[in-house]
Amino acid sequence: MVFKRRDRRSVGRAALEALYPRGGWSRAFEYVKHRLRRLPDTPSKIGRGVWAGVFAAWTPFYGFHFIVAAVLARLMRGNILAALLGTFFGNPLTYVPIGVVALTTGHWILGTSPTGDIEVGLGGKFAGAGRDLWHNFLAVFTPETAHWDRLAVFYDEVFLPYLIGGLVPGVIASTVVYYMIVPLIAAHQNRRKKILRNRLDKLAKGPTPPADTSGPPR
Helix, strand or coil, X not given: CCCCCCCCCCHHHHHHHXXXXXXXXXXXXXXXXHHHHCCCCXXXXXXXXXXXXXXXXXXXXXXXXXXXXXXHHHHHCCCHHHHHHHHHHCCCCCHHHHHHHHHXXXXXXXXXXXXXXXXXXXXXXXXXXXXXXXXXXHHCCCCCCCXXXXXXXXXXXXXXXXXXHCHHHHHHXXXXXXXXXXXXXXXXXXXXHHHHHHHHHHHHHCCCCCCCCCCCCC
């Protein structure tokens, strides 16, 4: 297959590269920037796609950010590939601060307060909800009774505040990135057009005739 990896990665190596890709995060960000600049679309459409991707990173739909970004980009008539690249705004380096800001804002808007420290308890509540989901799935095929306690805690203290609290900072972050990236993409595209125009002009003029070095006749 054309896109099949030559070296098979173990599960541990795949998980490690998801947290810290080969070459580091700076190289990954450079790759995303390079791909954004070379997308064959207008700067405004690319910017709207990036807006959708960055906003999706502020939602609690972990594992589905690509889908959320693609749907938003479709509704906004933005570039879908740019939206997928924009989701890299959410990564292991930013998930914690994004989660803390979204949860703090959400609890403030809802007038509630989380139990325990947000940074410490967030992972435990995600894990508890996952255990309840797995247990309830198995309960469909076994005599076990479904449990909803940890899922209810997760919804009340994490999902709903995260969803509500991520709206305002998500819109702000997405809009800031949009107004930063559109002029850069426009400048890059104009520069590429100018280089292409110069090359076409040179081809249209044809090869430069060699200089006459024979000199005047004696």
